[in-house]
Amino acid sequence: MNYETVIGLEVHxxxxxxTKIYCGCxxxxxxxxxxxxxxxxxxxxxxxxxxxxxxxxxxxxAGLAMNCSITQYSKQDRKNYFYPDLPKAYQxxxxxxxxxxxxxxxxxxxxxxxxxxxxxxxxxxxxxxxxHDDYANCSIADYNRCGVPLIEIVSEPDLRSPEEAxxxxxxxxxxxxxxxxxxxxxxxxxxxCDVNLSLRPxxxxxxxxxxxxxxxxxxxxAVRSMEYxxxxxxEVLSNGGIINQETRRWDDVxxxxxxxxxxxxxxxxxxxxxxxLLPMIISDEWIEEIRSTIPELPEQRKxxxxxEFGLPEYDAFLxxxxxxxxDYFDETVSLGASPKAVSNWMMGDIAKFINDKELxxxxxxxxxxxxxxxxxxxxxxxxxxxxxxxxxxxxxxxPEEPEKIVExxxxxxVSDEGALMAMVQxxxxxxxxxxxxxxxxxxxxxGFLMGQIMRVSKGKANPQVINQMLKEALDKA
Amino acid sequence: MNISKEEVLHVAKLAxxxxxxxxxxxxxxxxxxxxxxxxxxxELDTEGVVPTAHAIPMHNAFREDVVTPSxxxxxxxxxxxxxxxxxxxxxxxxx
Numbered sequence: 001m002n003y004e005t006v007i008g009l010e011v012h013x014x015x016x017x018x019t020k021i022y023c024g025c026x027x028x029x030x031x032x033x034x035x036x037x038x039x040x041x042x043x044x045x046x047x048x049x050x051x052x053x054x055x056x057x058x059x060x061x062a063g064l065a066m067n068c069s070i071t072q073y074s075k076q077d078r079k080n081y082f083y084p085d086l087p088k089a090y091q092x093x094x095x096x097x098x099x100x101x102x103x104x105x106x107x108x109x110x111x112x113x114x115x116x117x118x119x120x121x122x123x124x125x126x127x128x129x130x131x132h133d134d135y136a137n138c139s140i141a142d143y144n145r146c147g148v149p150l151i152e153i154v155s156e157p158d159l160r161s162p163e164e165a166x167x168x169x170x171x172x173x174x175x176x177x178x179x180x181x182x183x184x185x186x187x188x189x190x191x192x193c194d195v196n197l198s199l200r201p202x203x204x205x206x207x208x209x210x211x212x213x214x215x216x217x218x219x220x221x222a223v224r225s226m227e228y229x230x231x232x233x234x235e236v237l238s239n240g241g242i243i244n245q246e247t248r249r250w251d252d253v254x255x256x257x258x259x260x261x262x263x264x265x266x267x268x269x270x271x272x273x274x275x276x277l278l279p280m281i282i283s284d285e286w287i288e289e290i291r292s293t294i295p296e297l298p299e300q301r302k303x304x305x306x307x308e309f310g311l312p313e314y315d316a317f318l319x320x321x322x323x324x325x326x327d328y329f330d331e332t333v334s335l336g337a338s339p340k341a342v343s344n345w346m347m348g349d350i351a352k353f354i355n356d357k358e359l360x361x362x363x364x365x366x367x368x369x370x371x372x373x374x375x376x377x378x379x380x381x382x383x384x385x386x387x388x389x390x391x392x393x394x395x396x397x398x399p400e401e402p403e404k405i406v407e408x409x410x411x412x413x414v415s416d417e418g419a420l421m422a423m424v425q426x427x428x429x430x431x432x433x434x435x436x437x438x439x440x441x442x443x444x445x446x447g448f449l450m451g452q453i454m455r456v457s458k459g460k461a462n463p464q465v466i467n468q469m470l471k472e473a474l475d476k477a
Numbered sequence: 478m479n480i481s482k483e484e485v486l487h488v489a490k491l492a493x494x495x496x497x498x499x500x501x502x503x504x505x506x507x508x509x510x511x512x513x514x515x516x517x518x519x520e521l522d523t524e525g526v527v528p529t530a531h532a533i534p535m536h537n538a539f540r541e542d543v544v545t546p547s548x549x550x551x552x553x554x555x556x557x558x559x560x561x562x563x564x565x566x567x568x569x570x571x572x
Contacts, residue, residue, distance in 0.1 A: 017542050024545030033563040038548045053539035075530040082493060084567035097530070132569055133561075140564035268491055278538045279530040 003199040003237065005230050006207055007165045008157035009222075011172055012150050013182040014126060014190040015058045020147035021125050022049030022092070027149065029188045033142035041147035043087030048276050051076075055149040056099065056280060058181040059123045060290045062151055063100025065179045065297060066118045066172075070287050074099050075279040076123070079269045084141055085127040093152075095271040098122035099282075105175065106299065107167045108317075116168055117156030126150050151181070157196065157207065162226035169193065169219050170321065174298045177323045185360075186218055193222055198243070199233045208233075209243040213257055215250050225250040225257060232257075301326055309339035318347055324362025332368040341375045349389055353396045366395045374402040381462055387411040413462040417469070420461055424469050427452045428477065435477050446470070478516055480508045 017027050023040035040047045060070055077095035103118035126148040130139040153172065159165045173191060176182040184191045198210035211229060216222045228250075233243055247266075248257040261267075296304070298320045305316035320326045325346065332342045350364060350371075364371075374391060377383045383391065383406055394405045406412055414420060427449055428435060437445035453466050485501045485508060496504065550563055559566040 019542050019544050024540070024543060025547045026544050032550070034550050034553055034565075035563075036547050037550075037553055038545075039553075042553060050538065050540040052542050054542040056539070073530075080491075084570055130567070131564070132571065133566075136561075136566075137569050138559075138561075138566045139569045140561055141567050142564050268487075270491070273530050275531070278533065279536045281536045 001238070002202045003234055004202050004204075005161055005226075006157050006198050006200060006210075007159035007162070007226060008196040008210075009153075009155045009159070009165060009168065010194040010196070011153040011155075011169070012126075012192045013062075013153065013176055013184065015055055015149040015151060015181055016183050017052055017054045017058065017149055019052055021052050021055050021123070021149035022147055025147065029185070029190070031144050033140070034144060036144040037146065042143045043089075043146070049092065051277060051280075052149065055123055056282075057290055058149075059099045059121060059151050060282065060287065061179050061294060062153070062176060062181050063103060063121050064287070064291050065175050065294055066100070066103040066105050066121070066153070068100035068103030068118055068121060070282055071097050071099055071101060072282045073097065073279060074282065076274040076277045077271045078274050079124075079271055081267055081269060083127070084139060085130050085146075087128070087141075087143060087146065091125055091127065092274055092277070093124035093271075094122035099280075105168065105171055107164065107171045109164050109167050114158075114164070116158045116164075119154040119156050121151050121153050124150050124152060157198075157210075162223045162230065165195070165226060166219060166223050169222060171298075174321055174323070178295055178297055180295075180323075189217065192217065195222060195226055195229070197226055197229045197233070199230070199237060208237075209245050211243065211245065212247045213250050214247060214260065217252065221250060221252045224252070224255060228255065228257060298323075298326075305329075305339075309333070309343075311339065311343055315343050315347055318351075319343060322361035324360070326362075328362055328364055328368055332371050335369060335372045337372040337375050338379075341379075342371065345371065345375065345392075349392050353392070357396070366399060370395060370402060377402055377406060381413060381464075382406065383411050384413055384459070384463065386459070387413070410460075412460065414457055414460045417465070420457075420466055420469055421473075423453050423456050423461065424466060424473050427456060428473060435474060438474050446474075449474075478509055478513045480505045480512065484508075 015027075019025060020027050020036075020041055023038050025036050025038050025041055028036065034042075040049060063070055074094070074097045076092050078090045079093045079095075080090045082089050098120040100121035101119070103121070104115050105118060106113050106115050108114075126145050128141055128143040128146040130141055132139050155168065159168055173184045176191070177184050182190055193216055195213040195216060196210045197213070198208040200206065200208040211233070213225045213229060216225055229248070236243055245263040247260045249260040250257045301320045302313075302316045305311045305319060306313060311319070318325075319329050329339075329342055329346055333339050353359075354361065354363065374388060374395070377391075378385060378388050387406070390409065390411060391402050391405045394400065394409070395402065400408075431449065431452065434445045434449050438449075449470055450463070450467065453461055453470065454463070457466075482498070482501045482505050485505045486496070488508075489496055489501070489504075554560045554563070554565065557565045
């Protein structure tokens with residue numbers, strides 16, 4: 001039997017606020033353990049939380065960018081559980097009145113647009129970090145991350161393959177970056193996700209029993225865990241077995257997931273309205289004020305690149321898939337560089353350097369003005385395309401103006417006609433047979449002679465100029 | 478309202494409390510009367526009444542997103558029963 005895969009995701013994004021959600025401690029990754037804490041975020045008895053307004057602003061902004069309706073009467077709730085990374089023994093979250101509901105995000109998979117429903121987006125606080133000490137059989141708790149603001153984005157079970165889920169995650173990440181509510185640094189854990197996956201026989205309407213996967217630390221791990229779970233459930237069902245609803249822990253090193261808890265011992269969170277915090281009333285004016293701060297989103301920007309600059313769809317997609325990259329592109333173009341040339345450099349050699357050096361997309365070590373200067377040098381004929389590649393490599397190595405690099409490495413093209421003519425004559429004198437071949441209609445001879453002249457000039461001859469000169473000289477010979 | 482001993486033990490487990498059978502049975506009786514008392518509210522007609530999110534009729538108490546200094550780590554840790562490397566040592570729980 002063939003099975004259809006059904007996936008829903010829960011994505012947690014840390015918000016880029018200055019301070020934590022309920023106290024004025026700095027919201028900053030890292031820091032010595034327990035140096036970003038106070039009695040509120042470390043859960044001392046008798047303290048009271050006060051909600052950071054920007055957290056509400058950011059959640060609404062993300063919600064609007066994902067086409068949600070904003071809950072105008074919203075509240076926070078207590079989710080109770082014991083775990084040493086949560087000093088209060090409860091997490092303040094939202095239960096039945098999340099700030100944003102019923103939205104959607106359009107994703108493009110294999111050239112086709114698909115709409116994925118967003119069930120809800122709510123605000124909550126992050127927990128601390130535990131460092132396990134195997135030797136002493138204890139853990140050391142660091143509460144710096146306690147109270148860092150999060151939004152949890154819950155998708156509808158609209159995704160039908162790990163690939164679709166991957167594109168959805170990338171699309172969410174781009175929207176969060178563009179709206180500047182999260183910096184989405186995967187390696188710092190500021191974007192994390194839980195996966196719900198089930199299978200159902202093809203054509204069946206009802207969903208099958210789902211399993212939830214936790215401890216997924218990268219998009220790659222998310223995709224691997226989904227592929228693993230797809231395979232596991234297919235095997236169980238094909239052998240006549242049944243899927244038990246359970247929570248599984250993904251082990252990325254072993255590439256497998258193991259049962260963490262079954263339905264029988266599912267957590268009983270006993271949510272109740274948070275008595276220490278007041279409800280929120282979100283006015284129409286407030287919503288409109290936030291709506292006006294939403295920048296051009298990736299989809300719109302992509303369309304603009306296609307219509308305004310005539311870029312191919314694929315190029316426009318790649319350039320806009322990271323805000324930093326798109327901003328860099330726009331800035332270089334606004335300085336007067338040709339959009340096509342900028343796009344070619346950014347998607348070609350620059351992208352390659354970024355990959356090789358494992359930098360984040362758009363982390364280009366030189367300014368847009370310097371990229372423009374490099375493109376100008378090619379267009380003016382000062383350097384050849386291949387010399388420009390060498391200059392670019394230098395620009396990645398250390399900050400230096402492209403003109404200075406050209407000078408330092410002696411990469412200027414020779415366009416001086418007298419000097420070039422001497423080289424042409426020299427090469428022709430050394431290769432009489434090639435002249436005969438050329439006259440006999442062998443085009444290869446022209447390429448050979450061009451190559452010889454480039455060699456004599458140490459690659460610095462302007463190819464357009466010598467091509468012309470060589471043809472003229474051959475006609476006369 | 479009937480509360481079984483098992484329900485008492487479930488709630489006790491969630492609260493990390495331990496009771497003997499005799500204690501649990503006595504608590505079942507107490508909880509019956511407490512919940513029975515709260516259940517009296519169900520006798521009211523609440524048709525058309527919005528659920529109460531908070532007992533105080535106020536809303537939108539916010540703080541501006543301005544950093545205030547965190548506490549000194551030594552001060553934070555001074556009541557910790559056990560500490561190590563600038564952190565609170567806790568029993569190892571791996572879920």
